[in-house]
Each structure stands twice: as structure tokens, then as C-alpha cells.
Amino acid sequence: xxxxxxxxxxxxxxxxxxxxxxxxxxxxxxxxxxxxxxxxxxxxxxxxxxxxxxxxxxxxxxxxxxxxxxxxxxxxxxxxxxxxxxxxxxxxxxxxxxxxxxxxxxxxxxxxxxxxxxxxxxxxxxxxxxxxxxxxxxxxxxxxxxxxxxxxxxxxxxxxxxxxxxxxxxxxxxxxxxxxxxxxxxxxxxxxxxxxxxxxxxxxxxxxxxxxxxxxxxxxxxxxxxxxx
Numbered sequence: 001x002x003x004x005x006x007x008x009x010x011x012x013x014x015x016x017x018x019x020x021x022x023x024x025x026x027x028x029x030x031x032x033x034x035x036x037x038x039x040x041x042x043x044x045x046x047x048x049x050x051x052x053x054x055x056x057x058x059x060x061x062x063x064x065x066x067x068x069x070x071x072x073x074x075x076x077x078x079x080x081x082x083x084x085x086x087x088x089x090x091x092x093x094x095x096x097x098x099x100x101x102x103x104x105x106x107x108x109x110x111x112x113x114x115x116x117x118x119x120x121x122x123x124x125x126x127x128x129x130x131x132x133x134x135x136x137x138x139x140x141x142x143x144x145x146x147x148x149x150x151x152x153x154x155x156x157x158x159x160x161x162x163x164x165x166x167x168x169x170x171x172x173x174x175x176x177x178x179x180x181x182x183x184x185x186x187x188x189x190x191x192x193x194x195x196x197x198x199x200x201x202x203x204x205x206x207x208x209x210x211x212x213x214x215x216x217x218x219x220x221x222x223x224x225x226x227x228x229x
Contacts, residue, residue: 006057011064015092022066022093025053026102030062032219033097033106037068037090037116048197048204049113052141055208061215062106066093068119083147086119087126094123094131107219109137110158111211117143121160121178125152132157137218139163139211142196146174153178159185159218163207165194185218 006027012019023044034056036049044065053063068089073079097103112120117140124135138160160182162175179188189210194203
């Protein structure tokens with residue numbers, strides 16, 4: 001029987017008095033862990049984020065796709081834009097991964113879409129998050145990083161890539177404003193011909209390609225430390 005290239009299973013992560021669900025995929029010899037924070041109205045079953053995750057898996061990255069909100073919570077539009085809540089749930093996932101035997105030694109990257117991008121920015125820029133130094137790279141796809149607190153935007157030290165569709169105004173403007181305020185290693189790229197959901201032929205493939213390249217380049221403790229000095 002041919003050996004599987006990775007293992008995939010569902011996980012439940014404690015966040016205070018509630019539990020959030022996730023899908024964890026771990027290659028045989030993982031080189032890093034990418035945690036996905038989905039946007040408003042989406043879930044860990046998002047076909048777009050699953051496609052990106054599969055490309056990362058094939059390159060050796062473990063991935064954790066999360067439902068940051070419970071089903072009942074997601075029915076309330078306010079919760080979808082409660083960046084502090086989303087960020088706290090994401091923090092619980094990072095802390096959980098730091099204690100998991102198969103993941104604890106891996107450098108962590110975050111991939112955020114829409115409001116999920118704001119949650120990654122808030123978490124990566126929090127001064128009081130004791131695992132902040134474990135997060136080395138961020139990628140935002142069609143994100144709303146402008147919804148993150150100003151202090152977090154300015155304090156992010158993880159290498160950050162902002163990907164926005166060419167036809168996704170005013171999200172382009174939101175991302176440009178945040179990009180100018182960040183002091184970390186950073187890049188912003190406009191995906192030609194893409195709308196907010198990157199449904200146009202070839203655009204999601206470009207997102208996956210650029211995300212993979214970014215994580216391969218920046219998901220290393222030494223590189224991040226060099227960028228700070």
C-alpha cells in the first residue's frame with residue numbers, strides 16, 4: 001500500500017468556555033504550520049482557502065483551517081466583524097498548536113481572508129501575546145486589514161504580504177493605507193483581472209503561488225530576527 005503524503009483530521013480547540021472546529025493537515029515531514037482565518041460568512045470548508053491549503057500541503061506545510069465563530073454566532077453580523085473576538089479565537093489556535101506534539105516545533109504563518117485578515121494583523125501586532133514571536137509571516141487575500149487596531153498594524157513584526165484583486169475597489173485603498181502604516185518586511189501585490197473572491201480563471205492559482213513563495217522565503221526565525229535588527 002502506498003504511504004500517504006499527509007494525515008488529515010478534524011480538531012476541536014478550547015477557547016474559554018467554547019470550542020471551535022478546525023481541519024488539520026500535516027505532511028509527513030512538515031516545514032511549517034499555516035493557520036487560516038476565514039472571512040465573514042465563510043468557514044473552514046471555503047473552496048478557495050482549501051485550494052490554497054492544498055498547494056501549501058504539497059510543498060510540505062501543515063495547515064489548520066478554522067471556524068473562528070460557532071454556527072449560532074455566525075448568524076449575527078456583528079460577530080463577523082468583531083475583530084477582537086476573531087483574534088482571541090485565533091490566539092487560542094496558535095497556543096493550541098504550540099502544545100501539540102506534531103506541531104510544537106514548527107514556525108507559524110497566518111493566512112487571512114476578508115475580516116480574517118484583520119484578525120491575523122491584530123494578533124501578530126499584540127504586544128502582550130506571549131507567542132507573538134512564534135508568528136513569522138502573514139498573507140492576506142482580499143483582506144480588510146484596516147479593521148485591525150492601529151496599534152497592532154504598527155507593531156506587526158512578521159513579514160506581511162497583502163494580495164488584492166485588481167477589480168476590488170475600495171479594498172485596494174484600504175490595503176494601501178495599512179501597507180503604508182506597517183513597519184515590518186512587507187509587500188503588496190495587485191492580482192490582475194481579479195475581483196474580491198478571485199473567481200476569475202487563473203487568479204486563485206496566482207494567490208496560491210505567491211503565498212507559497214512568501215511563506216517559503218519568510219517562515220524562518222532567523223530571517224524575521226534579521227528584519228527586526
